[in-house]
Amino acid sequence: MKKLLIALIAAAAVTATTIIIFTGDDAISRTSSITTLADYEYEIPPGTGGRTDAGEELDIFPLLLEVRVGESIRIVNNDDRDHLIGAFFVGAGETLTQEFVSSGVLTGECSIRPGSSFTLQVSE
Numbered sequence: 738m739k740k741l742l743i744a745l746i747a748a749a750a751v752t753a754t755t756i757i758i759f760t761g762d763d764a765i766s767r768t769s770s771i772t773t774l775a776d777y778e779y780e781i782p783p784g785t786g787g788r789t790d791a792g793e794e795l796d797i798f799p800l801l802l803e804v805r806v807g808e809s810i811r812i813v814n815n816d817d818r819d820h821l822i823g824a825f826f827v828g829a830g831e832t833l834t835q836e837f838v839s840s841g842v843l844t845g846e847c848s849i850r851p852g853s854s855f856t857l858q859v860s861e
Contacts, residue, residue, distance in 0.1 A: 775811035775834055777802065781827065785849060786818035795849050798822060803858045809836040810857075821848045823855030 779798055788795060804810065811834045814820055814827040824843035827833045837859040844856040 776808040777804065777810040779810070779812050779822075781812065781814045781816045781820055781849065783815050783817070785816040785820070789849060789851065797849055798847065798855055800847075800850075800853060801856045801858065803860065804837055806837055806840060806859060806861055809834060811835075819848075821846055823847060823857055 781797060785795065785797070802810070811832060812822060812825060812827050813832045814829060817829050819826065819828045821827075823845040825833055825835070825845075840859050840861050842856065842858050844854055847853050847855040
């Protein structure tokens with residue numbers, strides 16, 4: 738299921754279309770290419786991949802982000818490398834925007850913090 742979720746997110750980032758991501762029977766988030774203000778915005782700065790390779794500990798994202806249904810997150814990747822932030826794949830030079838449409842928990846690896854995971858908890 739995790740691979741399916743990552744594949745759907747990657748497809749959304751590449752094609753810049755709107756999709757619904759399913760985990761189990763419930764839709765948790767909607768990916769959109771529309772540029773609007775998000776409730777939570779994060780930037781992956783240029784050179785992040787190299788800094789991580791050099792062993793530098795970066796504090797770009799929290800390990801746990803608690804959001805509410807109806808809120809959204811935007812991740813802007815200004816690095817020359819693709820990054821995996823929990824359940825979100827953000828290609829080099831791309832922006833991912835997610836609106837959360839139902840409660841749930843998304844957890845996955847974080848390429849910016851090797852050995853750590855990023856958990857997104859969506860509540861009503």
